[in-house]
Amino acid sequence: MNEFECVIGLEVHVELNTETKAFCSCKTDFGAAPNTQVCPICLGHPGALPSFNGKVLEKATAVGLALNCEISERSRFDRKNYFYPDLPKSYQITQFYRPLCRNGYLSVETEDGEKKIGITRIHIEEDAGKLSHEGEFTEIDCNRCGVPLIEIVSEPDLRSADEVKAYLKKLRSVILFTGASDCRMNEGSMRCDVNLSVRRKGDTSLGQRTEIKNLNSFRNAQKAVEYEFSRQVKIIESGEKVSMETLRFDAHRGVTEPMRSKESALDYRYFPEPDLPEVCIPAEKIKEIGKSLPRLPDDRIKEYRDKYSVPAADGEILTETPEMAEYFESAASLTRYPKTAANLIITDIPSLNEKEDIGISPAHLAALADLFGDGEINSATVKKLLRRMLENDLDPAETVDAEGLRQINDEEEIRKFACAAVLEMPRAAEDYRKGKKTASAAVIGRAMALGKGKPNPVKLREICISILEETE
C-alpha cells in the first residue's frame, strides 16, 4: 500500500443563493412544498425560453475572483443533453466549451505545510430536480430545477483523505466570505464528487480514475476516499485493471459501489445554447466585484499571524466562517491578549458550548482574556466562567470581583493549602519520598481543591513539590 500514491481531483457543486433561479423568476427557497416553486420555463414546457439572471453572474464572478481565477469577459452557455426524470428539458444549460473562470487556486494547510491546489475551471449551470423513492414509485420535485449552480473543478492535486477534507473546508470558508452561498452540505447547497486514481509513487502518468458522486458531508468524502484508495490498490496489486466506473458511497457500510443506471460514458452531444446570448461581463464590472469582496480567509490568516502571533492552523479555524472571523477580530481588538482570545474561541468554547452560536459578546470575551493574561484568574476559573458566560453572557470582571474568584498568587496563602494537602495525604507524600514522583499530582490536586480552584497553578505546583522535597 505504501508504494502507491492516491491522486484526487474534486468537482464541487455549489448552489448560489440568489433569490430567484438561474433562468426564470421562480424562488429558490429551500424546503418549500414540492412543485410549488416552478413555472413553464423551469418545467420545460414547449416554447418556454430561459432568461439569464444577472445576479448569478455577479456571484459566480465573486467566487472566481476569491479563488484567484482568470475571469472571461465573454463566456457562453451550452446544452448538455441526456435523459433523466429529474431533468425536464432533457438537457441542462451549462458552460462546457467556454466557462466563466479558469486557472485559479486554493491554498490549503496540509501536514506537509501550505499547498496550492489548482482550480482548473469554474462554470455556471442549472440544477436538476430532486427524486425521492417511495416504495414502488419515484416522486419528482422540480423546485430545484433551474436553481443556479457553480461547478468548481480542481486539478488532481490532492493526495489524501485529509487533504480532501482540508480543501473542502477551506473552499467552503472562502465561498462563505463571498456571500455567494451558504454551502450547507446537509441541505445540498454544496455537493462533492471525487475523481480518484492510483499510481505507483514516482509515476507521473495518471492511473484509471473512478468517479464517486454525490457525497453529502466532509466526513463521507474522507471515508469514501480512504475506501476507494484501498479498493483500487487491492485491484492493482492483484494484477487486475481498474475500470472507469461511476460510484456512489454507501455511508452505512462504508463502501463504494457502482451506481445503478444513470451514465458512465454518455455522449452529452454538447452544443452552444441557441436561446441565450453570450455571457458578457466587462472588465470594469469584474474589478468592481473584486473591490467589493471582503478580506478573504488567506489575508486574514496572515494578518492574525503578523498582528497577533496566531499560528496559521489556528487562523484557518478562526476563518471558517465570516461570523467567526468577525467575532474573533472584535474580541482581539479589545484585549491585550488576542492569542488567548483565539485559544478560547478555538479550544475552550467549542468543548463547552452546546449551542450553534457563541452567546458571549466580544467585549466580555476580551475581558476574560485580559483577566487570564494578567494572571488574575487561572485556567480552571476561566473554564468555570466560560460555562456560565455561555449561558448568560456575564461580565467576567464584575463576576470575578463579586464572587472573589481572583487567583491566589500570594505564596504565603498558597503554602497554607499546600501544607494542608501534604498533611492530608501521607501515603502520597510517602510514595513521593520513595521515588514515585508522579504522586505529586494527587497532592497538587488536593491543594487546588482546598483552595477552591483559586491558587495560581504554576506557583502551587512549585510550592507543593518543594514541600514534598523538604519533608524527607
Add this chain to the structure above:
Amino acid sequence: MNDITKKTVAAHAESLRRREYSARELTTEYLKIIKERDGDIGAFLFVDAENALRDAEAADRMLEDGNENLLCGIPFAMKDNVLTKGIPTTCASKILENYIPPYDATVTVKLKSAGAVMLGKTNMDEFAMGSSTENSAFKKTVNPLDPERSPGGSSGGSAAAVAAGEAAFAIGSDTGGSVRQPASFCGLVGIKPTYGAVSRYGLAPLASSLDQIGPITKNCRDNATVLSAICGKDPKDSTTLGYDWGDIGDGIGKDIRGLKIGVPADMLRDADRDVAAAVENALEIFRSMGCGIVGIELPSFEYAFSDYKVICSAEASSNMGRFDGIRYGESEDGELFFSTRSKLLGAEVKRRIMMGAYVLSAGNYDKYYGKALKVKTLIARETDAALEKCDVILTPAVSSTAFRIGEAPLCDGLYAGDSFCMASSLSGHPSLEVPCGKGEGGLPVGMLLSGRKFSEKLLFSVGASFERCRDE
C-alpha cells in the same frame, strides 16, 4: 356579408369601423364558413367557437371605445405550435394530443391585446417538420386551389385557412420556408421576419436559431399590419432584438423607381420551367417600374440545403428530448422514454431526432454541426455583402408549384425546392414571399424578396408596389 372571403384585413377594419357589420357578426360568418368548407379542406385541428365569439364581443366593445388597432375584431387562424393557454396545442403530434398549455405565447398575448379574434388552431406537419403538412399525425389538409395538391408545409393549415376564406389572416412559423412555401403554394403573402424580430416565447421550437413566427395574408399591406402587432423585443426571449420601425407599412405606396434588385447568378437553374418563367416575368415587371437588376454572387447558397439539414436536425433533436412518457403521452410500464416516443412520435420526427443526435455526437461535432455553424456565418456574410450592391435580393420562393399530395419530391424528408427559403433562414435576414405569377395549371408561383436585417419596411414597400403592377 358578400364576398367576405375575398376581403382583406384592411377592408374588414374599415367595414367594422363603418359599422357595416359587428365583430361578432364577422366572426359568426367565418365560423359558418369553416363549418361549411373545412370538412373538405382540413385546415383546422381545433375550432374554438365559444372563445372566438366571446373575444369578438370584447372586440366590439373595444371598437366602440374608439380602438384604432386595425386587427381589432379581425378573425384569424393560429398554427398549432403556438401556445394558447387553456386551448389544446398539439403541434399535430400524438404526444401532445392532450396537452393544454398553462400559458400563452407572447404572440398570442399580443394578438389578443390588439383585439384580434382567434378562430382556432391549424394543422401542420408534426412539430413543423415537413413541407407538405402530410406529416400531421391527425389529418390531411388540401390546397384550396386544387384539392389533389398539397397546401405546402409546415404551416399548410394556416395557408389553406386563408386561401379558403376561412380566416382573414393566419399565423405560421418559418424555420426553413414553412411560412413562405405554403403561402407560395396557396397564392398568398407570407414573411419570415428578421431573426429576433418576433418573440419565440411560446412557440414550440423546431430549430431555435432559425425559427421565426410570421403572418400569412392576402397581400403585403395586411402582412405589414399583422407583423406590426406581433413584433418587438421580449424580455422573455433573449434572442429578440428591439427595432423601432415606426409604422412597418409606412413605405407602402412609395415609388420604388431606382431600386436595385439583386439576382443571384444561375438562380433559375434549379427551378421548374413554369416557375422560372413567372419569375422572369416578375423581373420584367420590376424593370417596367424603373428598377435596376443587378447580378450578385452567393457562392455558399448551394450549401444551404445541407447546412439547414444539419442545423435543423441537431437543434430539433435537443428540443424534442423533453417529450418523455412522464409528463406527455402515456408510459408503458417501466419504460418512460423509448417506447412512449416510439409510439407517439411520427416517422419524420424520429428521423430528424436520429440525424440530429448523430451530427452532434462526440467525434462528429466538428465535422457536422461545428462546420454547419461556420457555413451559416458565411451565408450571412455573403448576403450582407450582396446587399451592399443591391437593395433587395430576388429569387423564386420555391422551385416548383404545389405538388400533388403523396408526391412531394423529398430527400431525407426534406424538400430541396425549399432551398431558396433556407438561405435566409440560415442567415437571419428577412424574407418576404409575394405571388408573382401563375405556373402550369394556373397554380400560383411565389417569389422571395430578401433584404438587410430589419428592412421589412422596404420589403413590404417593394412587394406592395409589385402587387399593384402585377394586378393591373
